[in-house]
Amino acid sequence: MRQQVCETQKIVLLSHVNADGDACGSLLGCMLMLDQAAKQAQKIVPILPNGLPKSFGWLTGSDRIVSGERELTLCQSLIEEADLILCLDLNAPSRIDFLQEALIKSNAFKVLVDHHHNPASEYFNLVFSDPEISSTCELLLWLSLELWGRDYLNSEVARCLYTGLRTDTGGFAFSCSQPSCFDAAALLVSYDIRPAEIHNRIVNTFSYNRMMFYGFALSHRLEIYPEQHAALFSFTLDDQRSYNVTSEDMEGLVNYTLMMEPIEVGALVREEQGKTKVSLRAKGDVDVNLLAKQLGGGGHTKAAGATCFMSMDETVKKVKALMGVEGQEPLKTISAS
Ligand SMILES: [Mn+2]
Structure with a gap:
């Protein structure tokens, strides 16, 4: 070489x-x-x-x-x-x-x-x-x-x-x-x-918008499934537009799922123009590379992702199925909307 x-x-x-x-x-x-x-x-x-x-x-x-x-x-x-x-x-x-x-x-x-x-x-x-x-x-x-x-x-x-x-x-x-x-x-x-x-x-690079968006995400767009040790964020294009945030601003947000002690697998699903992006993270024994592969993506054992050419709703459904939470009730939080 x-x-x-x-x-x-x-x-x-x-x-x-x-x-x-x-x-x-x-x-x-x-x-x-x-x-x-x-x-x-x-x-x-x-x-x-x-x-x-x-x-x-x-x-x-x-x-x-x-x-x-x-x-x-x-x-x-x-x-x-x-x-x-x-x-x-x-x-x-x-x-x-x-x-x-x-x-x-x-x-x-x-x-x-x-x-x-x-x-x-x-x-x-x-x-x-x-x-x-x-x-x-x-x-x-x-x-x-x-x-x-x-x-x-x-x-x-x-x-x-x-x-x-x-x-x-x-x-x-x-x-x-x-x-x-x-x-x-x-x-x-x-x-x-x-x-x-x-x-x-x-x-330490957050804009004020990004910080406000994190507040919104945690209060309104996080679903927690305690029994399955899983949690999931999902954002429509409108969510992203109303806070004027970019994909870069959402980088790292998925890691918040794992900050909850019992959560072992976390996902972030984000709508883009004509496609949907999925980020997956794990701790413990879960291999998210295997999950990402089933969505046509890949990555590492503890961090992986995929781009899905499906609607936001279909992607969320598929991700939930892979995490074993499809059809389950998420934890009720105080001001969920
Ligand atoms: Mn690398």
Whole structure:
């Protein structure tokens, strides 16, 4: 792979739709290292199918990310004409949505660096995949040490990689049972990054609207099923419009379900134009990756999701059936409406 990086002219980096901290961190961390590794006049372009979420705009190099939604033709041709494509934090071409055909068609040498289950290895020439590892950022760190030693690690790269490590483990709360996760954190912190500053940029970022929406969600849109140890949020487009919140604003809300001690599986169902999005979370023994698969999605054991091309009501019904609460009465709360 070292050779591939040095000998190719056009390198494209790709990560998944609705990029999270691990997607953005690995994409930009990788780009910043390749910038230094690139010897000749190489072109390195990071692409995200629907662009960079505003909340990660503070990462170095974020202004270089090309959005597939905004510049579709450009992205398709960049992908088709690339010599080397690195796919980060995604296990299958479908995770880049409308750009997948371009990726499949491209004759580039394709490398996958990822930690999701079931990598679609047949689409790639080289696969680095480990579902046991905390994050793609961690895997990328170990891979870069193998390739280049510490030559291209610096504080900007470390900030990107730490961001993915931090977000994919919920602040070192889950997916971090391998000691290597903390070895990676220790190494990255040695590059003079400030974990508290990164924490603030990731966590303490609510708008007032978002906070008000959380209040509404908890009071009026949360169904709790104590006997089944399950809870579910659901939001129509109108709910989202009336509080002027985006999908990004709802990121993390699903985790509130698990904050109730007896709840072991939580879901958030959100209506979008022409489709419905489902986020699933679990603690204990429940494997939500298996549930998500039945909805045509996937992810991790404790965090997974799916996009359903069904009405909101149908999706809610299906999710409830998967959680074993279909037809059950939710807990009566004080001001439910
Ligand atoms: Mn990840």
